[in-house]
Amino acid sequence: AQKVTQAQTEISVVEKEDVTLDCVYETRDTTYYLFWYKQPPSGELVFLIRRNSFDEQNEISGRYSWNFQKSTSSFNFTITASQVVDSAVYFCALSEATRSGGGADGLTFGKGTHLIIQP
Amino acid sequence: DADVTQTPRNRITKTGKRIMLECSQTKGHDRMYWYRQDPGLGLRLIYYSFDVKDINKGEISDGYSVSRQAQAKFSLSLESAIPNQTALYFCATSDLEAGFNQPQHFGDGTRLSIL
Numbered sequence: 001a002q003k004v005t006q007a008q009t010e011i012s013v014v015e016k017e018d019v020t021l022d023c024v025y026e027t028r029d030t031t032y033y034l035f036w037y038k039q040p041p042s043g044e045l046v047f048l049i050r051r052n053s054f055d056e057q058n059e060i061s062g063r064y065s066w067n068f069q070k071s072t073s074s075f076n077f078t079i080t081a082s083q084v085v086d087s088a089v090y091f092c093a094l095s096e097a098t099r100s101g102g103g104a105d106g107l108t109f110g111k112g113t114h115l116i117i118q119p
Numbered sequence: 120d121a122d123v124t125q126t127p128r129n130r131i132t133k134t135g136k137r138i139m140l141e142c143s144q145t146k147g148h149d150r151m152y153w154y155r156q157d158p159g160l161g162l163r164l165i166y167y168s169f170d171v172k173d174i175n176k177g178e179i180s181d182g183y184s185v186s187r188q189a190q191a192k193f194s195l196s197l198e199s200a201i202p203n204q205t206a207l208y209f210c211a212t213s214d215l216e217a218g219f220n221q222p223q224h225f226g227d228g229t230r231l232s233i234l
Contacts, residue, residue, distance in 0.1 A: 009159070035222060045209065045225040091161060106152050106177055107223060109161035 006110035021077045023092030035093040125226035140195045142210030151193035156207040200233045
């Protein structure tokens with residue numbers, strides 16, 4: 001069965017520090033998809049990134065970057081020069097391609113990391 | 120207007136009551152999902168539907184039922200609510216494009232409290 005582990009329950013840093021959120025996953029499929037979502041205090045879920053298992057290239061988007069390593073089954077998320085607005089719960093999620101060559105039976109979420117950026 | 124709309128946004132009710140949470144989408148996606156979020160547990164899948172004739176149980180379907188009335192509508196029912204069903208409920212949609220699963224688009228959530 002698939003599983004996503006976010007070992008860091010809560011992280012607190014001072015504004016402008018860099019912070020990395022860890023995500024380790026388990027799956028028996030060779031084809032799968034990994035996601036990060038942000039949940040600000042207002043409660044909605046904001047999609048940040050999707051990565052498929054065939055693409056191990058790291059990605060950078062502004063202050064956000066993602067490091068995908070299949071060898072360690074990890075998909076870590078780094079925020080550079082953190083800001084107070086980055087304060088939120090961040091979820092890592094996994095989807096296996098189990099139907100019709102790409103259909104996914106929903107996402108398996110980690111328990112989330114609560115990131116607190118102090119001014 | 121939001122692409123995925125959940126109603127109501129908040130609901131307080133009593134144990135034993137029947138409750139329906141509704142979800143509608145304007146994205147034209149075939150796939151719809153219901154999740155619940157509990158503090159410290161992340162989101163867990165309750166039910167999902169790939170089209171109006173395809174309903175599937177998720178990880179925690181006991182105590183819930185769903186109805187896919189149309190491509191755009193997917194409702195979640197609690198036939199006899201109990202306090203441990205107090206949670207934040209999310210509806211989501213997704214589409215399949217070129218063989219790759221697309222990111223799931225979430226509604227803003229329904230906060231349900233059962234007394």
